[in-house]
Amino acid sequence: MREPTFLVLTALAEEPRHGYAVIEDVATITAGRVRLRAGTLYAALDRLRAEGLIEVDREEVVQSRLRRYYRLTAAGARSLAAETARLRSQATIAERRLRARAEIGGAPA
């Protein structure tokens, strides 16, 4: 799973959000490191909808603009959980190796 996809699913795991709210939330949870652009966001949303990982929650019109809210499906939650476990496992391995490296005084550069 690519990072934008993971971040979009993470944003929707909390509550249904519309496109701009997803962009804002992703910027928040990554401390501003990732700011999704509209093209990237809607490519991810379209693919995730086609794969059944998200679905439309509701639509609103605010100041003559369409806002479509998306929510995570059960399959999307499972997929996010699996990806989270995978990342956690890899991070654990990396952490353990770094700790071991530090304990033996570090490898020569």
Add this chain to the structure above:
Amino acid sequence: MTTLEVRYRRLLRIYPSGHRAAYEEEMVGVLMSGAEPGRRFPSPADALDLLRAGLTARLGHSFHTQRGTGWRAAAAVTGLFVALALAGGAVSRLAAGLLLWGRGDPMRALGVDGLMLADPAARTVIWLLVVTAAVLGLRRATVGLAAAGVLVQAGAMLLWSAIVQLPAMFLFWQLGLALVVTGLFAFSDRPVRAVLSGRGLALVAAGTVVAATTEAIARSRAQERPWFDPGFAEVFWDLAYYGLPVLALAAAAWTAGRRVRGRIAVLSAVVLMIAFVLQALDQVVTEWRYSGPTAGGVLSAVVLFLLPFAVLGGGVLLLGLRERLADRGHGHVRAHE
């Protein structure tokens, strides 16, 4: 509508119509929400992102979303058809050689008895192995054997070049088709039997049996005088020889489903065009050898080179139009699903 919104909408035209119908209003909303007040032009980063994503959506609409159920599946079936044709040609040549050999011709070449049979025998073995591996669903073995088929075809060209003491360009088109078969099997993502139904494979077998039978009858009748009109007989045998096996293969392709069979037709047309072009190139090269390159010759070579691409482009365009019309007929837009 502000100037900025008009410009964003213009940029969004890069997306396919189905995508725009589903997301344009939403995307404009997002883009306008993210734009600084007073901005009149889209930011370069936004513009590039939309262009990239729009082009990807367009290409994806044609290729990505159909991957595995479209072109790659069609490549497996087309690869089998071409391998069958190469095997059939080799069997036919071997049968003719064996008949001559049985009548006392030593089939001698380069001072070695029977050497002229080595080429069709090797081609028969390798292409029958390719067909068998493809039908059994051994994808990697099929690709490996087809690559070996390329080497066998190249070896056959070398052998005949040594025998006739000229480049054996008359076998060039078969070498080209061997490369095409290898490419098709390498590109495919599933075995043939996962694409064609059991009935489809039975039809392929039936086509092969018909071709073998007509070939055997044609060989045996070569010494007989037909009792009916020879002109009519030729038409009949041409139809039986090419028409019936092709019909059986077309019927087999039909069982692959609407999307895949259209792609099989396009790929088969491209392969036929490649075979024609390679044979025509043989003539162009032969002319060059005797009269040197001419402007007309170079132009012919360029046009010939472009023909398979034109057939592929035309085929893809026609398929796209047909599928778009069918989707409209069913009120179906993928992005809305």
